[in-house]
Amino acid sequence: MATVAPTRRAEAPGQPAGPRTRVRRSGDGVAGYLFLSPWILGILLLTIGPMLTSLYLSFTDYSLFTAPEWVGLDNYKRMFEDARWLKSVQVTTIYVAVAVPVKLAAALAVALLLNNKRKGQGFYRAAFYGPSLIGASVSLAIVWKALFTDDAVVDRALRVVGIHTGGWAGNPDFSLLMLVLLGAWQLGAPMVIFLAGLKQVPVELHEAAHVDGAGRWRRFRSITLPMISPVVFFNLLLETINSFQVFTSAYIVGGPNGSPAGTTLFYTIYLYDRGFSDFRMGYASAMAWMLLLGVGLITLFLFRTARGWVYYSGDKR
Amino acid sequence: MKLSTVAWHAGVLAVLAIVLYPIVWVVAATFKPSADIIGSLSLLPSAPTTANYERAVEGIASISIGRFFWNSTILAVLSVVGTVASSALAGYAFARLRFRGRGAMFALMISTLLLPFHVLIIPQYAVFQRLGLIDTYVPLLIGKFLAAEAFFVFLMVQFMRTIPQELDESAKMDGAGHWGIFWHIILPLARPALITTAIFTFIWSWNDFFGPLVYLSTPDKYPLPLALQLFVDEASGSDFGALMAMSMLALVPVILFFLFFQRFLVEGVSTSGLKG
Numbered sequence: 001m002a003t004v005a006p007t008r009r010a011e012a013p014g015q016p017a018g019p020r021t022r023v024r025r026s027g028d029g030v031a032g033y034l035f036l037s038p039w040i041l042g043i044l045l046l047t048i049g050p051m052l053t054s055l056y057l058s059f060t061d062y063s064l065f066t067a068p069e070w071v072g073l074d075n076y077k078r079m080f081e082d083a084r085w086l087k088s089v090q091v092t093t094i095y096v097a098v099a100v101p102v103k104l105a106a107a108l109a110v111a112l113l114l115n116n117k118r119k120g121q122g123f124y125r126a127a128f129y130g131p132s133l134i135g136a137s138v139s140l141a142i143v144w145k146a147l148f149t150d151d152a153v154v155d156r157a158l159r160v161v162g163i164h165t166g167g168w169a170g171n172p173d174f175s176l177l178m179l180v181l182l183g184a185w186q187l188g189a190p191m192v193i194f195l196a197g198l199k200q201v202p203v204e205l206h207e208a209a210h211v212d213g214a215g216r217w218r219r220f221r222s223i224t225l226p227m228i229s230p231v232v233f234f235n236l237l238l239e240t241i242n243s244f245q246v247f248t249s250a251y252i253v254g255g256p257n258g259s260p261a262g263t264t265l266f267y268t269i270y271l272y273d274r275g276f277s278d279f280r281m282g283y284a285s286a287m288a289w290m291l292l293l294g295v296g297l298i299t300l301f302l303f304r305t306a307r308g309w310v311y312y313s314g315d316k317r
Numbered sequence: 318m319k320l321s322t323v324a325w326h327a328g329v330l331a332v333l334a335i336v337l338y339p340i341v342w343v344v345a346a347t348f349k350p351s352a353d354i355i356g357s358l359s360l361l362p363s364a365p366t367t368a369n370y371e372r373a374v375e376g377i378a379s380i381s382i383g384r385f386f387w388n389s390t391i392l393a394v395l396s397v398v399g400t401v402a403s404s405a406l407a408g409y410a411f412a413r414l415r416f417r418g419r420g421a422m423f424a425l426m427i428s429t430l431l432l433p434f435h436v437l438i439i440p441q442y443a444v445f446q447r448l449g450l451i452d453t454y455v456p457l458l459i460g461k462f463l464a465a466e467a468f469f470v471f472l473m474v475q476f477m478r479t480i481p482q483e484l485d486e487s488a489k490m491d492g493a494g495h496w497g498i499f500w501h502i503i504l505p506l507a508r509p510a511l512i513t514t515a516i517f518t519f520i521w522s523w524n525d526f527f528g529p530l531v532y533l534s535t536p537d538k539y540p541l542p543l544a545l546q547l548f549v550d551e552a553s554g555s556d557f558g559a560l561m562a563m564s565m566l567a568l569v570p571v572i573l574f575f576l577f578f579q580r581f582l583v584e585g586v587s588t589s590g591l592k593g
Contacts, residue, residue: 028414028415028416029416030416031410031416031495032410032414032415032416032419033410033416035406035407035409035410035414035495035499036406036410036422038403038406038407038463038464039403039406039463039464039470041463042403042460042463042464042465043422043425043426043465046437046441046460046465047429047432047437047465049440050436050437050439050440050444051436051437053443054436054439054440057440057443064442064443064446113328113332118322118325118326120326120329124333125583126580126583127333127337128333129579129583130337130579131336131337131340132586133571133575133582134524134568134571134572136524137524137526137542137567137568137571138524138541138542138545138564138567139542139545139564139565139568140564140568142545142549142560142561143343143564144339146343146354146557147339147342149355151356152355153342153358156356156358185336185339187336189586192586192587193586193587195587196587241433244433245433245434247526247527248524248526248527248542251530251546252546252549268435275438275442276442276531281439281442281443284439285439285440288433288435288436288438288439289436291433291435291436292432295431295433299431
């Protein structure tokens with residue numbers, strides 16, 4: 001570093017000429033914008049621009065091949081009379097409401113199981129995490145469907161214990177549950193985060209409570225859970241938002257119509273179908289904004305309730 | 318070993334066996350004759366065969382599987398290059414430089430962390446269509462070079478903030494400019510963040526289905542996930558063995574990445590909450 005010629009300072013980007021005190025006050029100026037220029041281009045061209053455009057398109061009739069035609073709130077009104085839209089809202093809501101708690105409960109259970117000082121924890125943690133990397137892939141969706149078709153592994157295993165459901169992939173009563181299980185199978189990512197949270201819980205608290213005669217369950221309820229509540233909240237928020245956007249697995253399992261009988265017609269799949277099969281892009285844009293509104297309201301709601309149950313200790317150690 | 322430790326290992330392994338059963342089952346299944354796959358619960362093929370893999374390698378629609386692997390690799394490698402470079406640049410600006418509007422832009426970046434991409438896809442598609450870029454890789458890659466994945470920008474910022482400020486100061490004394498500081502000091506010290514970003518970008522790009530589904534229409538250009546879906550449509554049910562074998566082959570790079578870099582992956586998740 002010492003070999004850099006002193007004259008370089010004058011050429012360095014964002015270093016306006018003048019006394020040093022002036023440089024300090026005006027910060028790094030141009031250099032900041034230069035380093036940030038790819039991101040600035042991206043946020044303008046790929047995020048803000050498209051967002052505003054899609055808001056405009058949502059008030060139009062637009063099929064990609066003709067100019068958008070202003071229709072006011074028609075698209076939004078039509079949604080509430082569109083049986084498939086209502087179905088997709090129902091499917092997605094049920095999925096989020098069931099899949100998120102199931103996945104988080106499984107993740108927390110495994111994290112509690114792994115949380116101790118024994119050897120091998122690192123190995124197990126990685127092994128449980130593995131499925132998270134492949135769970136949302138096309139490959140795994142194909143495998144999952146194979147496990148749940150008629151006369152396949154799950155069907156046969158259930159028949160042994162006297163449950164006759166047929167393959168879940170073709171049974172409207174169970175097709176969504178099969179996708180819930182695929183979601184829960186990817187418990188590794190939230191589990192790793194839970195485990196990081198559990199490591200922060202002071203052992204002394206547990207010891208003190210133990211001395212006072214608190215049982216395992218009592219200590220979990222009164223010490224562990226409040227202490228890891230920020231991590232619970234973080235996982236809840238992340239998984240909720242991600243679950244609203246499930247696409248690949250559902251598309252491979254149920255196709256663009258959400259078969260069987262529309263039971264896997266996720267919101268994102270219907271949006272894709274309207275936008276890119278029918279090219280009803282005005283309507284699809286309105287759907288996208290309703291999704292944003294819905295996810296935004298739920299996020300807000302989660303943050304509101306968080307005040308009541310998320311406990312931030314002043315000292316995080 | 319104490320009894321409680323043995324019991325713990327047994328318990329963990331039992332749960333792990335349930336979780337990993339589907340993977341073990343499908344790997345075994347790919348070595349069974351195609352007709353036996355669905356109905357067989359066993360984890361050991363009674364008459365092992367590599368016929369499924371031989372048919373899988375032949376590919377689909379007279380395009381060999383090598384072509385799809387190549388397409389996926391091109392997309393993943395360019396995604397990694399673009400994402401690492403653009404996120405590191407943005408991360409340095411947010412973490413280290415002081416300029417007007419930084420706070421507001423940082424807040425904007427954070428607010429895009431949780432933005433559903435569906436809101437953007439339709440107008441983006443309309444623009445790329447007008448530019449004649451549908452059925453090219455440009456729409457799939459441009460965002461990577463423009464730091465559109467806020468997760469990684471955030472990861473870089475968080476990491477670069479932990480690098481001691483004194484290092485910058487002393488380099489400045491020695492006459493280094495911002496580029497010199499970024500290149501010679503920050504980047505080498507931010508290596509763990511760069512590696513984490515690279516690995517996750519590779520895997521996400523490798524698994525990405527929605528982007529290629531929307532933008533690509535020529536099977537010749539398909540990456541593996543789209544090729545698999547084509548296979549499902551064309552051979553629905555008729556050649557289950559080859560479909561399973563191809564699904565497994567498509568996962569091989571992800572599994573290799575996992576085996577070699579699992580420390581970075583798990584640490585990346587536990588410190589930044591990256592989605593899996």
